[in-house]
Amino acid sequence: MPIIEFKMPKMGESISEATIINWTKNVGDYIEAEETLLEVATDKVDSEVPSPVSGTITEIRFQKDVVVEVGTVLALIDSNGKQEPRSKSQEIITANVESQPEVTKPSNIEFKQVRTNPDAFLSPLIISIAQKENLSVEEVQSIPGSGLDGRIQKSDVFNYLKNRKYPLQSKPISENRQPTTFPKPKINFIEGKDRIVEMDRMRKMIADHMVYSKQTSPHVTSYLEADVTNLVNWRNENKDKFQQKYGEKLTFTPIFIDAVAKAIQDFPLINVSVDEDKIIVHKDINIGMATALPTGNLIVSVVKKANEKDIVSIAKEVNQLAQNARNNKLKPEDIQGSTFTISNVGTFGSLMGTPIINQPEVAILALGIIKKRPEVITTEKGDEIAIRSMMFLSLSFDHRVVDGFLGGSFLKRVGDNLEQFSTNIKI
Known part of the structure; x- marks a missing residue:
């Protein structure tokens, strides 16, 4: 058979x-x-x-x-x-x-007596799970790892929790919070008026990821205002020709990604991750773009090696990823490996935002709505008041490894790239 x-x-x-x-x-x-x-x-x-x-x-x-x-x-x-x-x-x-309830094989290990490995590497994901399950440092380090060189994986922790009988008593992996006497605020629920909505799986993951990011990275946000009048005029003049020639819509997102990728090339230390006391500098520039789903949840799809692609290639990839996200057809590899993320909050009419870093990255850029307003500009005739298209950029960065000089310089370079974009591209 x-x-x-x-x-x-x-x-x-x-x-x-x-x-x-x-x-x-x-x-x-x-x-x-x-x-x-x-x-x-x-x-x-x-x-x-x-x-x-x-x-x-x-x-x-x-x-x-x-x-x-x-x-x-x-x-x-x-x-x-x-x-x-x-x-x-x-x-x-x-x-x-x-x-029938799932029968699990009894564990032959009495975790109370297991010797811990103080050199065991604990990834941010493992630490996050340990915090949620109230596991101690020693208890996590006692779990046999099935990964490369005995590295503890997520499945190892879940298998341990399934068979856990005798938790080790020790100092828990905590957020170093001081005990508080402030009571948890009471939520007033009015029967018949208010309703309870259960979080779906994706919303729970987003919530966990955002809380973990705020607990991990000391966030600092810097702001810049850019005059994108030339960029807007260039797009308005070329979007129809672009679609006729390449069969793709030309949105602002590919232009933003191109400007960010070029700025990262000039400031590579913004394209890093932190592993305890080590800084990992990524060679590839993979730009994540936050995309709103029909469910209201947010997902980050990734344009890989954006610095090696022209505006046409980026536009095609952005459009395809956005369409797949809306139709729930993204593949796992489409949301893996980003090294820097952008969020176009202007799509929702927001003037600016204070985005939360997409771990394990160290910075994220929010781009606000483009608005026309009178501005004082300098011309050959002197200072004049003109109608200009203005946009706020806000960069949240991890102050452990990105200081104000690096963050501010990078943000200024992105703004310069956007203001000068129309002089570099022709259809």
């Missing part, structure tokens, strides 16, 4: 595990080849996984919300299984089996 192993597929270059969202079939069900059998999530992207063969599901090894590593056998499929109507007794038996 040919039994086929259905394994967790590799969802992207840097993806080592995924969370099971939903099985579309139950044990005993027949499934066609290429029919969706499983829905999984990696970061904020949900993906459908098809069955490799036609057959009957004989075993499902992992249930909903379990984090599983790539390559792990998830289910078994009898490829000789014929599609037959299931009797009522079979349905009852299957339902009873599936309703």
Whole structure:
């Protein structure tokens, strides 16, 4: 009887595990080849996984919300299984089996007696999970790591929590907060008027990520006002020709990405990440762009190696990523690997913003709405009042590694690139 192993597929270059969202079939069900059998999530992207063969599901090894590593056998499929109507007794038996709680193998390790490894590296993600689960430093360091060189991975922590019986008593991984006597404010809920909305999975992830970022990086925000009149005029003159020639809409976003990528080349220390007391300088300039989804959530898709692309290539990629985001068709690799992020808050009519850094980056740029207003400008005739298109830029940066000089100089260079953009590009 040919039994086929259905394994967790590799969802992207840097993806080592995924969370099971939903099985579309139950044990005993027949499934066609290429029919969706499983829905999984990696970061904020949900993906459908098809069955490799036609057959009957004989075993499902992992249930909903379990984090599983790539390559792990998830289910078994009898490829000789014929599609037959299931009797009522079979349905009852299957339902009873599936309703049983998942049986986990008892752990042979008594965590209370496990010796800790003080040199174990704890990534920001592991620390975030430890804070949420109230694990101590020693307890996390006692977890055997399955990663490269024994590195502790997310799945290792979840497996430990599943079998945890004797927590080590020690100093917890905390945010170094002092105890407070201030009571938690009471929320007044009026029955019949107010309503409760449960956060969806993506909103919970966004909330955790934002809180973690504020706890990790001391945020400083600098502001700059740029005169983008020439840029606006250039786009208005060329957007129709651009679409006719290249078949793509020319929005402001590709222009912003181009200006930022060029500025990063001049100030490479803004394109870094922090790993404890080490600064990792990234060679590739991968620009993330925050995109609003129809659900109201936000996702950051990434234009890889933006400094190596011209405005036409960037425009095509931006349009494709934005369309995929709106249609929920982004791939895991589309939201991985950003080294700097921009957020166009002007799209929503905001004058400016104070964005939160997208970890593990060290800076994020918000671009406000472009507004026409009278400005004093210097001409050959002297000072004059003219109608100009003005825009605020606001850069939030991690003051651990980016000081005011670097942050201000980089922001000024982005502004200069935007003001001079129209002189560099021709359609």
